[in-house]
Amino acid sequence: MSPSARPKAAAAARATVRGRVQGVGFRDATLRRARELGVMGWVRNGPDGEVLVHVEGDVPAVAELLVFLHDGPPAAVVDGVEPETVKPEGHEQFAVRGVPAGVFVVQEHQATAHHYDLRLEVDGVMRSWAVPKGPSLDPAAKRLAVQVPDHALAHNTFEGPLGDGGVIVWDRGTYEQGGRVPWPEALDRGHAVFVLHGEKLRGGFALQRTRDGPKPQWLLVKRRDQEARSGSDVVTERPESVVSGATLAELTGDQVG
Numbered sequence: 001m002s003p004s005a006r007p008k009a010a011a012a013a014r015a016t017v018r019g020r021v022q023g024v025g026f027r028d029a030t031l032r033r034a035r036e037l038g039v040m041g042w043v044r045n046g047p048d049g050e051v052l053v054h055v056e057g058d059v060p061a062v063a064e065l066l067v068f069l070h071d072g073p074p075a076a077v078v079d080g081v082e083p084e085t086v087k088p089e090g091h092e093q094f095a096v097r098g099v100p101a102g103v104f105v106v107q108e109h110q111a112t113a114h115h116y117d118l119r120l121e122v123d124g125v126m127r128s129w130a131v132p133k134g135p136s137l138d139p140a141a142k143r144l145a146v147q148v149p150d151h152a153l154a155h156n157t158f159e160g161p162l163g164d165g166g167v168i169v170w171d172r173g174t175y176e177q178g179g180r181v182p183w184p185e186a187l188d189r190g191h192a193v194f195v196l197h198g199e200k201l202r203g204g205f206a207l208q209r210t211r212d213g214p215k216p217q218w219l220l221v222k223r224r225d226q227e228a229r230s231g232s233d234v235v236t237e238r239p240e241s242v243v244s245g246a247t248l249a250e251l252t253g254d255q256v257g
């Protein structure tokens with residue numbers, strides 16, 4: 001169904017499910033039931049052994065999913081479900097949250113122009129953006145990110161002199177896909193939300209496309225969460241490679257700075 005043809009959800013609920021509900025296939029079972037019912041939203045493990053669910057859709061279908069949560073899959077022991085009525089958010093998928101979608105890497109690259117290449121693994125390739133000022137943990141910093149060609153995963157570990165400059169692996173880790181729209185459609189539509197689990201970059205980020213064309217321009221913005229650091233400048237504070245500990249200037253023999 002196209003987004004325009006999809007009726008707006010009539011009802012939405014947030015539920016906390018307590019008991020023996022983690023490590024028993026609860027999230028996958030909820031995902032299957034949600035797809036059977038045609039409801040949208042997400043399921044994730046909470047920090048204290050609970051399962052958290054956001055569900056929206058037709059009133060009877062939302063009610064049916066809440067009924068399911070009282071039992072869960074066969075291995076679960078549900079002690080209680082605390083549902084709360086919330087506003088529909090316009091989700092276009094039902095997703096398992098809090099699970100890695102793949103790897104990410106940020107490579108600091110001295111070429112004709114100095115920049116940082118942000119790469120996210122999507123469907124077997126590294127979708128890539130060149131960020132001249134580098135990423136920031138300050139939610140007030142909106143960083144230009146120019147979309148560049150996809151790279152192979154094999155390039156993620158590259159560090160060394162290159163041409164007149166060089167490359168260091170400035171950060172790396174895994175990431176979670178977020179947002180109301182499934183990936184890679186979220187990227188195609190120009191708004192993608194994700195959570196980074198790197199050594200320097202952590203927490204939620206958003207990429208928002210601002211100009212289309214042969215070299216699409218995006219803005220990379222840190223979302224406001226516990227990992228946000230207002231007023232900080234992580235590329236200055238942590239210039240070193242997460243692989244070798246060397247800075248790009250050290251690696252290239254101080255040709256750059």
Ligand code: MN
Binds near residue numbers: 109111116
């Ligand atoms: Mn580059």
